[in-house]
Amino acid sequence: MCSHGHSHNCASEHIPEGSGDDVHRYDMVSYIDLDKVTTLNESIDGAGKKVFKVMENRDDRTEFVESDCDHELLFNIPFTGHVRITGLSIIGDEDGSHPAKIRLFKDREAMAFDDCSIEADQEIDLKQDPRGLVDYPLKASKFGNIHHLSILVSANFGEDETKVYYIGLRGEFQHEFRQRVAIATYESRAQLKDHKNEIPDSVTRSLF
Template sequence: MSHHHHHDDHCGHEAHAHDHDEPGGHKDNLYVRIDRPNVVALNADKEGPEVIKPWDKRLDEEVFIESDADDQLILRVPFTGSVKLRAVLLKTGPADQTPSKVLLFANENNLDFSDAADKKPTQEFAVAQGREVGEYSVMPAKFSNLTSITLFFPASQGADTTRIYYVGFLGSWSERKENPVITVYEAQANLADHEKVRGTEGNFSAPQS
């Protein structure tokens, strides 16, 4: 496994060279964009942030959260900005403690178990058993302006409890405010609007109104 050295964080200058061959690697891993102190787990033996781990800890099995009263579990994950999600990463189990599926809800900040049972998820996936991290590619259009995501695990694959070791997210992130790029675009857009209004005045009297 010696060729995996470059995953270490200290060689950030190398990251751009490996964009394409590190599907779950640093470039689009949203770990640093998760508002970890405000991650909440419902019906769990811990708070929730424990399973939001850095990429290099994704296979760690010492720290996990487990469902409490039954095998249902909800994890609410807020982001520090606006996220365009590409995939959800999960390490669960072992064996029949693996959830049967995961239901994803975009921007549902206060979802609880009664809501989750009634509401249609934004997307859902069957979860396979295994010791590796599973990557679940979402429909980007449905998760393109994400400020939080809620993961609902409705049942285990037979055990009394569901266990989650690692939850990660791949995608791109943008700040919600004070982003100079947005300011530039706005200035250009306004300019174009003014020109259009002047140039078309009297020609087309806005038929769509």
């Protein structure tokens, strides 16, 4: 087994099963900076980023990531701006290689396994879900405004290696809206000197 140097002793919260097939939309893949996604302990370099597919392709079994020397996988997921993540879906196989527990960390770039000994922002017990029908809601207080998400698969259902076909994230992209607000605020507070050439001389003399 790999020596990752951290403990697996952590209490996970139980999430009830839901029907995520049509109710929830996992559309945040378009806001993931896929070129910068890294997956630690993947058996094939670059395979981890391929599980972040558009929702319509989540049943595609040709692309997946499998862990290398033990059951753990660590996904580092940067976004192209600030986002609010409200839930996720994970698809694995129908055997013991399906992820059983995940730990989530926000805004900790380039996490390594040694860093995962800290308290997670959320821990989730997963169900075996080869069709992606279970939705796992995330804590609004923790993931309401983030730019990076790390997902540690800390346990599976008994196999030596873990296999993941799909990770879907649902939520909202926030950065663009906030940028427009900032620009509008700046313009509303524009200094007179910024528009001096646009103001008639008579008005300028009366102001000074």
